[in-house]
Amino acid sequence: MSSNVADILIEALPYIRSFKDMTIVIKYGGHAMVDEQLKEDFARDITLLKFIGLNPVVVHGGGPQISKVLDQMGISSKFVRGMRLTDAPTMDVVEMVLGGKVNKGIVSQINQQGGKAVGLSGKDGGLIQAEKLHIVYQEDENKPPEIIDPGLVGQVTKINPDIINTLTAKGFIPIIAPVGTGASGETYNINADLVAGHIAQALSAGRFILMTDVDGVLDQAGNLISSIDAQTIKKNIKDKTISGGMIPKIECALEALENGVGKTHIINGKKPHALILELFTDEGIGTQVTI
Numbered sequence: 001m002s003s004n005v006a007d008i009l010i011e012a013l014p015y016i017r018s019f020k021d022m023t024i025v026i027k028y029g030g031h032a033m034v035d036e037q038l039k040e041d042f043a044r045d046i047t048l049l050k051f052i053g054l055n056p057v058v059v060h061g062g063g064p065q066i067s068k069v070l071d072q073m074g075i076s077s078k079f080v081r082g083m084r085l086t087d088a089p090t091m092d093v094v095e096m097v098l099g100g101k102v103n104k105g106i107v108s109q110i111n112q113q114g115g116k117a118v119g120l121s122g123k124d125g126g127l128i129q130a131e132k133l134h135i136v137y138q139e140d141e142n143k144p145p146e147i148i149d150p151g152l153v154g155q156v157t158k159i160n161p162d163i164i165n166t167l168t169a170k171g172f173i174p175i176i177a178p179v180g181t182g183a184s185g186e187t188y189n190i191n192a193d194l195v196a197g198h199i200a201q202a203l204s205a206g207r208f209i210l211m212t213d214v215d216g217v218l219d220q221a222g223n224l225i226s227s228i229d230a231q232t233i234k235k236n237i238k239d240k241t242i243s244g245g246m247i248p249k250i251e252c253a254l255e256a257l258e259n260g261v262g263k264t265h266i267i268n269g270k271k272p273h274a275l276i277l278e279l280f281t282d283e284g285i286g287t288q289v290t291i
């Protein structure tokens, strides 16, 4: 082993020590799952975290994967404030794609690396209780806000983390698809960022990491903001510097922090081993969200 490699391993020791038994919730976005090598790297990183004593819990998205299947079926995808408008046929496709190929793909790749991953949706063990979401949308300040009915889109009302705690205590790594159940047993499509934020809160996670396809939160000039607080976030959403899919991400990061989650970062899942670099280096990568 070169001394360089030894130095790197030794440098990681204080982090490994401080992370022991810590729960870390990772939101794995659909845009970060594009490349086979990256997916394998992600599976290896998650397995490594588990073996060195952390408790990783993965909540995955799959927006682009859902859109691709809908497209093949001749159904177009429409989003409002980062939420997919979801009618009944769309809901069937969402549940099929998220719970099927995407969830089981991640499970299988982690198990291939020697981890013990188990796939769940929010229906399993009553994990994600939800209710219908209404979207408040205001195009600009001079217009009154519109209330948009997005169909079978849900918001989380309650997380029952028993199934997660049971699995992690036995050495398993839960991999969660963002589908929830309503009070009458109806199925809801929930934005994966929001699910991940609520799960991070319910588990009082020490770390909450959102992996996406950009380096983090960018400013108006497209430069990375390494740390952003609630006030700047509000301003940047208002002037549309932050838009689309970044809005639910950043809102749930704030909510998680306000409710006891340790530290929250938004990182680029397209960077090889982004997760390890964020956790085990002093500089970190991406954007840290603060309140």
Ligand SMILES: Nc1ncnc2c1ncn2[C@@H]1O[C@H](COP(=O)(O)OP(=O)(O)O)[C@@H](O)[C@H]1O
Pocket (backbone or CB within 6 Å): 028, 029, 030, 031, 032, 061, 063, 064, 082, 211, 212, 213, 214, 216, 217, 218, 219, 241, 242, 243, 244, 245, 246, 247
């Ligand atoms: N200020 C911003 N900084 C970074 N990304 C932004 C910003 N505003 C909007 N975005 C968009 O948000 C996207 C990430 O959200 P999304 O597409 O939902 O990703 P994911 O599938 O990972 O959840 C980025 O690819 C970018 O197009």
Ligand SMILES: CC(=O)N[C@@H](CCC(=O)OP(=O)(O)O)C(=O)O
Pocket (backbone or CB within 6 Å): 028, 029, 030, 031, 060, 061, 062, 063, 064, 066, 082, 083, 084, 094, 153, 154, 178, 189, 190, 191, 192, 193, 245
């Ligand atoms: C309501 C809503 O928008 N649900 C999302 C669920 C998947 C998701 O969030 O995937 P990403 O994290 O890859 O964007 C959707 O249907 O696309």
